[in-house]
Amino acid sequence: MEMLKVKNLSISFGGLHAVDSFSITVNKGELYGLIGPNGAGKTTVFNLLTGVYKPDMGQIILDGKNITGLSPVEINKAGIARTFQNIRLFKNLSVLDNVKIGLHNNYNYSTISGIFRLPSYFRTEKRMNEKAYEILEVFGLDKEADILSANLPYGKQRKLEIARALATNPKLLLLDEPAAGMNPAETEELMETITIIRKKYDLTILLIEHDMKLVAGICEKIFVLNFGTELANGLPQDVLNNPEVIKAYLGE
Amino acid sequence: MKSKMLKINKSARSSIITVGMILIAYIICQALIVTGNMSNLLQNLLVSMCYYAIMAVSLNLTVGFLGQLSLGHAGFMCLGAFAGAIFSKCTVNAIQNTFIRFTLAILLGAVVAGLFGIFIGTVVLRLRGDYLAIVTLAFGEIIKNVLNVLYIGYDSKGIHLSMKDAISLNLEDGGIVLVKGAQGISGTPRDATFTVSVILLLITYLIIVNLVNSRSGRAIMAIRDNSIAAESVGINITKYKILAFSISAALAGIAGVLYSHNIATVQSSKFGYNLSIMILVFVVLGGMGNLRGSIISAVLLTLLPEYLRFLRDYRMLIYSIVLIVMMLYNWAPACVAWRNKLSSNLAAMLKKSKKEEL
Numbered sequence: 268m269e270m271l272k273v274k275n276l277s278i279s280f281g282g283l284h285a286v287d288s289f290s291i292t293v294n295k296g297e298l299y300g301l302i303g304p305n306g307a308g309k310t311t312v313f314n315l316l317t318g319v320y321k322p323d324m325g326q327i328i329l330d331g332k333n334i335t336g337l338s339p340v341e342i343n344k345a346g347i348a349r350t351f352q353n354i355r356l357f358k359n360l361s362v363l364d365n366v367k368i369g370l371h372n373n374y375n376y377s378t379i380s381g382i383f384r385l386p387s388y389f390r391t392e393k394r395m396n397e398k399a400y401e402i403l404e405v406f407g408l409d410k411e412a413d414i415l416s417a418n419l420p421y422g423k424q425r426k427l428e429i430a431r432a433l434a435t436n437p438k439l440l441l442l443d444e445p446a447a448g449m450n451p452a453e454t455e456e457l458m459e460t461i462t463i464i465r466k467k468y469d470l471t472i473l474l475i476e477h478d479m480k481l482v483a484g485i486c487e488k489i490f491v492l493n494f495g496t497e498l499a500n501g502l503p504q505d506v507l508n509n510p511e512v513i514k515a516y517l518g519e
Numbered sequence: 520m521k522s523k524m525l526k527i528n529k530s531a532r533s534s535i536i537t538v539g540m541i542l543i544a545y546i547i548c549q550a551l552i553v554t555g556n557m558s559n560l561l562q563n564l565l566v567s568m569c570y571y572a573i574m575a576v577s578l579n580l581t582v583g584f585l586g587q588l589s590l591g592h593a594g595f596m597c598l599g600a601f602a603g604a605i606f607s608k609c610t611v612n613a614i615q616n617t618f619i620r621f622t623l624a625i626l627l628g629a630v631v632a633g634l635f636g637i638f639i640g641t642v643v644l645r646l647r648g649d650y651l652a653i654v655t656l657a658f659g660e661i662i663k664n665v666l667n668v669l670y671i672g673y674d675s676k677g678i679h680l681s682m683k684d685a686i687s688l689n690l691e692d693g694g695i696v697l698v699k700g701a702q703g704i705s706g707t708p709r710d711a712t713f714t715v716s717v718i719l720l721l722i723t724y725l726i727i728v729n730l731v732n733s734r735s736g737r738a739i740m741a742i743r744d745n746s747i748a749a750e751s752v753g754i755n756i757t758k759y760k761i762l763a764f765s766i767s768a769a770l771a772g773i774a775g776v777l778y779s780h781n782i783a784t785v786q787s788s789k790f791g792y793n794l795s796i797m798i799l800v801f802v803v804l805g806g807m808g809n810l811r812g813s814i815i816s817a818v819l820l821t822l823l824p825e826y827l828r829f830l831r832d833y834r835m836l837i838y839s840i841v842l843i844v845m846m847l848y849n850w851a852p853a854c855v856a857w858r859n860k861l862s863s864n865l866a867a868m869l870k871k872s873k874k875e876e877l
């Protein structure tokens with residue numbers, strides 16, 4: 268069962284082939300690692316998958332549906348949610364509101380019922396609060412629900428971004444260096460959380476990470492990107508023992 | 520779950536305080552009027568304080584909550600003023616009930632300004648920052664200048680329009696000229712009382728507070744805080760930008776209707792970018808996204824220039840200095856730190872004195 272099938276995805280900026288004929292197949296329920304040296308094009312792949320950039324070439328199929336060229340909003344509605352390498356929270360809003368914004372398209376009432384406080388406002392807001400707290404609890408953020416998200420410590424901001432992405436009820440979750448800047452204990456805890464949400468929300472995950480050991484620990488498969496093209500792809504032990512990969516990493 | 524309740528209470532408490540403040544100010548004013556203790560100067564300012572407060576609160580929706588700089592807000596007020604005034608002049612005999620007539624005028628002013636808000640918003644909101652500011656300023660000026668040369672009249676055959684002069688309207692004998700170009704509209708019924716103005720201010724305030732604390736309001740603020748992240752969770756940026764912008768415009772239209780029903784003659788030249796910038800000053804001083812602040816600064820800064828008249832030529836100089844001082848007091852880091860220290864010292868003193876009482 269294929270969740271994501273990407274064929275020959277390419278984009279260049281000026282003369283730079285940032286991503287060149289990128290192809291990958293991620294099966295339902297898989298946790299796939301995407302690694303590669305700095306500037307390899309990992310974040311650009313995410314930007315292509317989520318519609319932030321339009322590909323010059325190639326095709327993206329999500330769960331049997333062609334989503335190539337759709338807008339970020341349509342792609343999110345089709346079932347892809349993401350986090351960002353440089354955290355992008357709604358800084359002036361509370362932790363709870365950040366998650367409730369993620370719930371936006373799954374819980375609906377009109378602007379009119381919001382302004383005039385019609386029954387559907389109270390009914391839906393109550394359900395939204397319940398759902399948001401449920402998600403926050405998974406990440407251990409429920410105690411901080413009323414805090415301004417900018418005031419959260421760094422590690423929790425990263426978690427909140429995942430929580431917000433989850434609130435959109437995605438099929439495929441893209442995590443861009445979720446452990447960046449975390450200490451080993453925090454990283455370990457995060458990896459446990461990822462294992463939990465995978466099961467609980469029936470997710471397929473594509474995860475960018477620098478730390479090869481970390482990736483090898485939790486991912487079923489690994490894709491190595493170098494200068495925008497595939498260097499290796501497959502099971503962790505095969506990929507990590509691949510001489511080309513060792514060269515690319517040690518030769519940095 | 521307990522803290523969830525607290526949060527709802529917190530935002531509700533803040534709006535109750537604001538509504539309470541407005542009501543108390545209203546009661547004090549009424550008491551002063553009834554006992555004959557209010558100067559004519561102040562009595563004449565009461566309605567204008569309300570429509571400026573409405574302008575400030577509504578602009579805060581665009582600038583503070585949506586995070587888009589608009590310099591054309593006076594244009595929407597102008598549209599509301601003219602639409603409302605034309606309606607009231609046409610129906611002053613047909614609809615004898617002032618309440619019904621004025622309610623309809625308010626609704627019409629809001630709808631006309633709101634529709635222009637949708638149209639202009641659709642055109643300009645793809646622009647960002649400085650560009651948006653300049654284009655909104657241009658639209659504001661276009662509205663002002665078109666209305667400045669517009670002649671409207673009516674007779675038994677219906678409505679006549681002209682951009683030249685009153686004679687080109689070709690009215691029959693007995694036809695009435697409603698809008699006389701630069702001379703504007705005069706003789707609009709004076710339906711805007713202080714009480715009505717306060718009620719409309721309260722309604723405007725509650726509309727925005729409720730909007731901001733709802734699903735759509737969160738989407739609007741998400742766009743302000745990070746539009747890329749907002750898109751990534753499926754928020755339709757264009758839709759919510761236009762929504763916020765047009766609601767803001769419609770409410771400015773209401774302020775315009777109040778304006779035109781409070782004054783002998785409405786001229787479009789009063790609605791230039793000077794006015795838009797003045798309203799923006801109210802918003803910035805009161806605090807982006809702070810509705811109570813917008814109301815307070817609109818009221819204070821409407822009163823201030825009138826009470827500075829004794830300074831004659833130095834009036835605007837002193838006014839500007841007061842603005843700068845207020846801005847520093849509100850926003851300069853050193854002043855903010857000093858204020859925080861002061862308030863925590865006060866709190867500590869209060870605590871101490873309470874303990875000593877025990």
Ligand SMILES: Nc1ncnc2c1ncn2[C@@H]1O[C@H](COP(=O)(O)OP(=O)(O)OP(=O)(O)O)[C@@H](O)[C@H]1O
Nearest residue numbers: 280283285303304305306307308309310311312352
């Ligand atoms: N919008 C853009 N315009 C021009 N060049 C870009 C753009 N986005 C990315 N690039 C370039 O594409 C290349 C790949 O960048 P990308 O951010 O995808 O790398 P990465 O693998 O995520 O690196 P890192 O590990 O540092 O995050 C880089 O050389 C980068 O400078």
Ligand SMILES: [Mg+2]
Nearest residue numbers: 309310311352
């Ligand atoms: Mg990157």
